[in-house]
Amino acid sequence: MANHLTSIRYLLTDVDDTLTTDGQLLPETLSALYRLNDAGIEVIPVTGACAGWCDQMIRLWPVPAVIGENGAFYFERDRTGKVEYHSWDTPEVRFASQQRLLSIAEDAMARVPALRLAKDQSYRLSDVALDHGQDVHGISAVDIDRTLATFHKAGANARASSIHINAWFGDYSKQAMTHRLLQYKYDLNELSIQRHVAFVGDSPNDESLFAYLTHTFGVANIGRWLDRMTHHPRYLLAQSGGVGFNELATLLLQAQRLAN
Ligand SMILES: [Mg+2]
Numbered sequence: 001m002a003n004h005l006t007s008i009r010y011l012l013t014d015v016d017d018t019l020t021t022d023g024q025l026l027p028e029t030l031s032a033l034y035r036l037n038d039a040g041i042e043v044i045p046v047t048g049a050c051a052g053w054c055d056q057m058i059r060l061w062p063v064p065a066v067i068g069e070n071g072a073f074y075f076e077r078d079r080t081g082k083v084e085y086h087s088w089d090t091p092e093v094r095f096a097s098q099q100r101l102l103s104i105a106e107d108a109m110a111r112v113p114a115l116r117l118a119k120d121q122s123y124r125l126s127d128v129a130l131d132h133g134q135d136v137h138g139i140s141a142v143d144i145d146r147t148l149a150t151f152h153k154a155g156a157n158a159r160a161s162s163i164h165i166n167a168w169f170g171d172y173s174k175q176a177m178t179h180r181l182l183q184y185k186y187d188l189n190e191l192s193i194q195r196h197v198a199f200v201g202d203s204p205n206d207e208s209l210f211a212y213l214t215h216t217f218g219v220a221n222i223g224r225w226l227d228r229m230t231h232h233p234r235y236l237l238a239q240s241g242g243v244g245f246n247e248l249a250t251l252l253l254q255a256q257r258l259a260n
Contacts (some may be wrong), residue, residue: 002066004215004255005043005196005198005215005251005252005255006255006258006259007196008041008196008198008215008252008255008256008257009040009041009042009078009196009197010041010043010044010046010182010186010196010197010198011036011041011042011043011044011177011197011200011248011249012043012044012045012046012067012114012197012198012199012200012209012213012253013043013044013046013199013200013201013202013245014045014046014047014200014202014203014205014206014260015046015049015057015160015205016047016048016049016161016202017161017162017163017202017203017221017241017242018200018202018206018218018219018241018242018244019045019242019244019245020145020199020242021035021240021241021242021243022240022241023063023101023134023234023241024055025242026242026246027172028241028242028243028246029242029243029245029246030061031221031246032246032250033060033061033062033063034240034244034247035166035249035253036249036252036253037063037186039064039253039256041252041253041256042063042064042065043062043063043179044063044064044065044066044067045057045061045063045066045067046066046067046174046178046199046209047066047067047068047070047071047079047179048068048127048159048161048164048166048205049068049069049120049130049171050068050069050071050118050120050121050123050125050129051069051123051124051126052122052123052124053066053120053123054066054068054069054073054075055075055083055236057175058075058076058077058083059077059081059083060063063077063101064076064077064185065077065181065185066109067177067178067181068126069124069125069126069127069166069168069174069176070159070166070168070172070173070174070205071088071139071172071173071174071175071177071178071197072087072088072089072094072125072127072168072170072172072177073085073086073087073088073125073126074086074180074181074185075178076185081148086171086181086184087125087126087176088126088170088176088180089126089170089172092169093168094126096127096167097170097200098125098126098128098171100126100154100156100169100202101127101128101151101156101167101168101169101218102128104128104150104151104154104156104167105128105130105167107150107154108150108165110142111146111147111150112138112139112146112147112211112222114138114139114167115130115132115136115139115143115147115176116131116135116136117129117130117131117132118122118131118134118164119131119134119135126168127166127167127168127238128162128166128167129150129164129165130147130165130166130167131141131163132144132160132163132164133146133162133163133164133192134163134164141228144160144165147165148160148165151165151167153247155167155169155184156168157169157170157173159202159204159205160204160205161203161205162202162203162221162225163189166205170229173208174206174208175208175209175211176208176213177211177247178209178212179193179212189206194213194214195214195215197213197215198213198215198216198217198252199213199215199216199217199233200217200219200233200237200244200245200248201216201217201218201222202218202219202221202222202225202241203222203225203231204225204228206233207229207230207231208231209212210229210231211231212232213232215235216233216234216235217233217235217236217237217238217248218232218235218236218237219239219240219241219244219245220232220236220237220238220239220240221240221241221244221245222236223236
């Protein structure tokens with residue numbers, strides 16, 4: 001596989017259960033982020049995580065940009081450490097959409113009472129997140145589907161990650177904001193994107209990037225979701241979560257050494 005990876009310059013990565021292992025960022029995974037950065041491979045988290053958490057990532061981790069809330073925004077940091085926020089929608093549109101989503105979420109929680117608003121809801125700029133697997137347990141796949149249907153019937157987008165159900169209005173997605181970031185920040189055309197960019201993820205909310213990119217990877221824990229997904233990663237890693245991410249980092253760094 002290494003020969004196919006010599007051209008990779010950007011590694012997009014999901015965060016929950018892709019970078020994290022049982023909810024934690026392991027030392028070897030953090031170390032992998034630094035090893036990739038030191039080798040000139042830019043790592044860009046692409047996550048459903050809230051704006052508050054993304055602000056922490058962009059300031060604390062060796063990454064030049066973060067796409068958050070499933071594509072609602074990207075944050076970038078320049079070489080002096082200054083952070084800029086770029087949002088898909090205007091603040092007014094964002095606020096109005098989020099208020100409507102909170103109202104639909106009330107309906108969803110009336111239908112599936114065990115669901116809860118994610119504890120990080122207050123730190124979200126655009127979307128609404130319901131917890132089905134973070135601090136809440138025992139929500140069935142049927143109840144997840146029922147909740148997705150509640151949002152879809154109200155005209156909202158909704159996707160399940162391994163821990164949350166995220167709902168949003170508008171035409172952004174992880175894929176759409178990734179495309180915007182790669183064009184605006186890095187001036188990459190479509191051919192360059194397919195050649196130089198890889199993505200790794202673990203769940204159905206990563207599908208838009210599995211469908212879009214040529215070089216795609218799934219950490220091993222994606223196995224439980226594969227029969228519910230239309231677009232699969234091209235390669236499956238042997239290890240789960242952040243250990244699988246570390247496995248991929250080693251493959252990319254080996255490929256880079258082969259090329260040089
Ligand atoms: Mg995930």
